[in-house]
Amino acid sequence: MYSIVERRMIVPNMHEFIVRAPVVAESVKPGNFIMLRPDPTGERIPLSVADWDREAGTVTSIFMQVGGTTAKLARLKPGDTIPTYVGPLGKETVIDKFGTVLCVGGCYGIGSIYPIARALKEAGNRVVVLLEARSSFLLYWEDKLARVANDLFVITRDGTKGRKGHIDKIPELMGAAGIVPDRVIVNGCTFQMMRVSEVTKPLGWKTIVNMNPIMIDGTGMCGVCRLSVGGKTKFACVDGPDFDGHEIDWAEFLARRKGYSPEEVDPLRHSSCRSRF
Ligand code: FES
Helix, strand or coil: CEEEEEEEEEECCEEEEEEECHHHHHHCCCCCEEEEECCCCCCCEEEECCEEECCCCEEEEEEECCCHHHHHHHCCCCCCEECEEEEEECCCCCCCCCCEEEEEEECCHHHHHHHHHHHHHHCCCEEEEEEEECCHHHCCCHHHHHHHCCEEEEEECCCCCCEECCHHHHHHHHHHHCCCCCEEEEECCHHHHHHHHHHHCCCCCCEEEECCCCCCCCCCCCCCCEEEECCEEEEHHHHCCEEECCCECHHHHHHHHCCCHHHHHHHHHCCCCHHHC
């Protein structure tokens, strides 16, 4: 069993989740993910890794409460245990001295872009961090990211912080700052990763996205996480989760991602959460 060190809501609907898992903490790298089950009969879900402490043997993830399983996770308290916590899984994000790297984070991806930005900085890159949220109250970890970034930008859709607008403002924002990235890395919701890929493609900015499909085993056996990249079938759990955003068949991916949306929400109607609806 794996004990919960911390589980707290850091902004509405978004939780910081720290688990004691020494074997995972020992070898985890930026871009990896873990698979967990909240209880012995629960489904397995993947969570991106957002930080770790090798000495303490702990691993941190940020998750958004969206369905039955994440609702169970959101009720866990420090000291509680979960039966399954497997990792590190997936290929790590490629870290090299690229020059200037734009790291874009939104939603849970603000957390998982953090170790990537940190590693890129350690590798000698100029790290430009851009955080995107609907409103300023949904931003978190700005202080942590500011410590590893050479430049930090914020876009909020309602204009309560940084530049007002959507992620499409990236070229305008970078142009005004005189920044031409040698590489763009995006962690966040599917729509955000797709839009960033669409706006960077005509500019020729290589763009790496950290894909988040539905997964079952996380080890390349079930095929559920498949996606088309450059016309070829890939499995996100073993071939990724990082892929070139300009080569992904986004329409197919979005359709597959939504496949179980009703089933994800339905358990909430029959659980102890139902009073919230
Ligand atoms: Fe089963 Fe990737 S989750 S093959």
